Amino acid sequence: MGLTVKDIIQLPIMETAKVKAGRAVLNEKEVDWISVIETPVENFVRSNEFVLSTGIGCENDPLLLEEFTKDVIQSGASVLAFATGRYIYDIPDRILQLGEQNDLIIIDLPWEVRFGDILQVVLEEISQEKKAERQQAEEIRQELITFVLNGKGLQEISNLLYQKTNIPIAISDHNKRIRANHDVDPHLLDVFNGKVDGQVQQIPQTDIQFSEHPLYHHIEEFVIDQQTCYQLPILSNQKKQGYLIFKPDDRHQLTWLVMNILEHALTACALYFLQENAIEMTEIRLKDNFLLDLAKNENDITKQTLSKGQLLGYDLTKSYICMVGEISFIETNKQLKKTDRSAGSSLHSRNYYIQKEITQAGELLNRSTMATFEDGEVIVYLEADHHPYMEASNQFLDMVERRLNDLLAGIEISWGIAIHKDGHYSFHKSYQEAKTALDIGKQQYGKGERTFFSDTRINRLLMALSHDPDISSIVKDTLEKLIEYDKKRQTDLIHTFIVYNKYNSNVSQTARALNLHRQSLLHRLRNIEHLTQLSLVDSDDLFLLELSVRLWMLKKLE
The missing domain is CATH 3.30.450.40 (GAF domain)
Structure with missing residues (x-):
């Protein structure tokens, strides 16, 4: 409690003062300031103020004095002290009633008590308070x-x-x-x-x-x-x-x-x-560095590594599925739909919400998760169990992506997924396999797809073949003119062939997939045959062209 009206009344300077109204709130009303005010009040009086007045200008007009008192009440003042004996001899009962009704303390001061002395003493008390x-x-x-x-x-x-x-x-x-x-x-x-x-x-x-x-x-x-x-x-x-x-x-x-x-x-x-926030950011950096080192470097998992992981909240003794995702946007608008839309916070917000959904999905499935980000790539380790790893991965990613589609505008993640046959402590190997699956999937299926390492056996076999010099020579002879034509004319005949082969040489389906007129597609196919000197209706020629294209594309991944 600050300085109260009761404290001021007990000062020697106020010995001859008489409290005429509001005695019940003497100990409740505080005083923050003291001033001398005459009519009009306007905005010169503040809350909790001790107001001194001679009543000059109101001595012959009770209604004007009443309005003056109402204005003081409206201002929130604690006290209205009238100096009586010159302009006001007796404070009217109506004024005293107003004071009682509105908890305004009204004081009668003898005219002989100088306002200057009261101001000095009270201001000293306020200053001390x-x-x-x-x-x-x-x-x-x-x-x-x-x-x-x-x-x-x-x-x-x-x-x-x-x-x-x-x-x-x-x-x-x-x-x-x-x-x-x-x-x-x-x-x-x-x-x-x-x-x-x-x-x-x-x-x-x-x-x-x-x-x-x-x-x-x-x-x-x-x-x-x-x-x-x-x-x-x-x-x-x-x-x-x-x-x-x-x-x-x-x-x-x-x-x-x-x-x-x-x-x-x-x-x-x-x-x-x-x-x-500083502690949290430090912990995030430590976790990121630990997981990136675990994934990208072939280190032995020692007791020290296990202990460090445990301190960061990771149990490395479990078997994990590795998922590597490449984040991209379908639209140029990278703003969040329902979250922070401030400029410059897009990357931080995006990673935050992906991390949040990864953690939440893991908790709902009762599986441990570890995740980190680097250069638009997200690396996730999901706890494996007796369930098939494809089933567990799809269930987990379905939950993550369902929420992300609501939170982030136009986000698209391509995934490569692997679980190494050695099981435990295979973080680097499973990362390499998941990364390989991701790269193959992007080349073969495009963005936004999930590719499992176990489904890439034919591609990996072709990769091994692509290093043979004789085979490389055959691929070069077969596709050299086709590649040069695409580069010179800014066409994409190789892609046309890939789609044509995907639809088992069905011209109508291929034209629809490429959004081409049938005659335009047939013209492209004739160009392919002319440049490669191979027939698209001959099974051996078709196999050679398909094999060459796939080997050439896989070579681009390396």
Whole structure:
């Protein structure tokens, strides 16, 4: 409690003063300032002010004096003290009734008591009180910062705030997830954050009547199911880290001292979130580096490796399916549909939501997951069990991609999937196999497909054949003119043949797939025959051309 009217009444300078109205609230009304005001009041009087007046200009007009008193009441002042004996001899009963009805303390001061002396004494008392408040606020600030530096959490901060202000306090992160709560109704918070249905009305800033504390310009007032609560953003580098939610019994609890304490609490919470974010980012980097090293380098899995994995939350003793995904976008618009749309955050947000869905899908399937990202590539290790690895992988990726399609606009992921025959501790080998499956799948099927390493045996066989010099020579002789023609004319006859072969030489189906007129397709096919000197209706020629094309395409992967 700050300086009260009762404290001022007990000063020697006020010995001859008489309280004429509002005696019941002497110990409740605080005084933040003192001033001398005559009619008109306008906006010169603030809340909790001690108003001195001679009543000049109102001495012969009771109605004008009544209007003057009403204006002082409207301003939220604590005291109206009239100097009687010159312009006003007796304070009218009507004025005293107004004071009693509106909890305005009305004081009768003898004319001989100089306003200057009262101002000097009261201002000294206010100064001392403010000094004590500043000292108290500074001690609380030091205590809050010490809390954070000593590793205490948000709940300890909210407990201390309640202890110092007697106001229920809750703290949320930037996603409005409640991280700490002291005495705020959980149902009210659930309604406020949209978890359950309820009526939430935000009061416009212009309608919020508070004092001149700088923090009041950032305060937001809400009426939730007929209960009033307030919110302040926790900011760091102009970025919202979270929110401080508080529910005083009434606005009068939000004194200058309380607002100073809340301001220091915002600083402490911002420091806590920054510290938490730094720890989280460090952990993410450690996990990323660990998994990338595990996948891309052929290292022995030692006890030290197992222990490091365990510290990061990974159990490397399990058998894992490796999935390598290449992320691309169908559309140029890379904004998130239902999430953060700020420029420059696309990559971070994309990886965050993919990681989130990978973790959630693993939890729903009761399987461990490990995931990391590098240069548009996502590497996932999914715990394997007795179920076929294809079935487990498809079930897992179906869950991940179903959610991602709702969260990210136009995202497309091509997957290569493998589980090495050696089973345990085969992270590097299974990554290589999954990467090989991914590359083969992109060449053979295009983007957005899933390719299992076990389905690429024919392609891997062809890869082995492609290194034979004689076979390479045959491929070159067969396709050289076709490749040169495509390059020179900017055509794609090789792709035309691939689609033609895919549809078992069916001209109509091939034309539809390539979006070509039938005659245009036939012209292309004649060009292929002319350039290769092979007949597309001869089975041996067709086999030689298909084999050559597949070997040439696989050679491009290397």
